[in-house]
Amino acid sequence: MPNALMPGSFDPPTNGHLNLIERAARIFDRIEVVIAQNSQKSYTFDADERQYMMEQLTDRWPHVRVHVWDRMIVEFARKVGAPVMIRGVRALSDFSYEFELSMLNKGLDPEIETIFMPTDAQYFVLRSSSIKQLVRLGGDVSTMVPPLVEEKLKEKLAR
Numbered sequence: 001m002p003n004a005l006m007p008g009s010f011d012p013p014t015n016g017h018l019n020l021i022e023r024a025a026r027i028f029d030r031i032e033v034v035i036a037q038n039s040q041k042s043y044t045f046d047a048d049e050r051q052y053m054m055e056q057l058t059d060r061w062p063h064v065r066v067h068v069w070d071r072m073i074v075e076f077a078r079k080v081g082a083p084v085m086i087r088g089v090r091a092l093s094d095f096s097y098e099f100e101l102s103m104l105n106k107g108l109d110p111e112i113e114t115i116f117m118p119t120d121a122q123y124f125v126l127r128s129s130s131i132k133q134l135v136r137l138g139g140d141v142s143t144m145v146p147p148l149v150e151e152k153l154k155e156k157l158a159r
Contacts, residue, residue, distance in 0.1 A: 004028040004084040004115075007073045009036045010050050011043045012149045013057055014131065016123030020088045021058060023117065030063045032080050037070040044132060044156060057146055074109040085114045090123075132157060 004024060010017060010033075025031050033054055037047040045053070047068045058064040069076045077085065085105065087098045095116065102114035134141050135153045142150055 001028045002084055003030040003032060003080065003082040004086050005032045005034055005073065005077055005080075005082045006086045007034040007036060007069075007076075008088075009038075009041070009043065009128075010054055011045055011128055012131065012145060012153055013050070013053050014123070014128065014145050014149070015143070016088065016090075016119050018057055018146065019120050019123055020086065020117055021061070021064060024086050025061045025064055028084070030065070030082075031061070031086075032076075032082055033058060033064060033066045034073060034076055035066065035068045036073075037068050039070070045152070049152070053149055053152065056148055072108065074105050074112055077112050078109065083112055085112060087114055087116055088119055089116050090119045 004027075006021060006024060008017065021031060021033060035047060035050050035054060043050070051066055051068050054066040058066060067076070073085065077083070085102070087102070089095045089098055098114070098116060105112060105114065131141050131144050132153065135150075135157045138158065141153065145153065
């Protein structure tokens with residue numbers, strides 16, 4: 001199988017992200033996790049923090065590598081020779097957004113394909129904004145994020 005990209009902001013990384021990476025890692029020879037760094041967006045964790053967490057969380061899969069990228073994702077795909085992008089979708093609204101992105105990327109590079117992978121049912125409602133709000137309010141997020149991420153979220157956001 002070819003190599004694949006899994007781009008995202010991963011702010012924060014969730015159990016849903018890890019589930020998608022694990023499933024993709026069973027299919028593809030190598031997975032390049034690409035953490036988006038967009039200067040126009042505000043993140044809870046900076047790029048180095050997100051990269052550190054993702055590297056720690058994916059170290060059990062030797063063929064998964066983690067990168068930070070601040071340009072167009074198709075450029076990164078060309079750079080590493082990955083003809084496939086994997087995008088997780090939870091609901092129709094996710095699909096609509098991801099489909100538009102895939103059409104944009106296809107226009108930029110027709111050689112790169114996007115595969116949509118539905119989330120497993122237990123991760124259906126995992127939205128990073130909801131997780132962060134729960135932490136701010138003192139809620140339990142232990143089933144939504146790995147312990148490392150829960151600890152980092154509490155350091156940043158807990159009252």
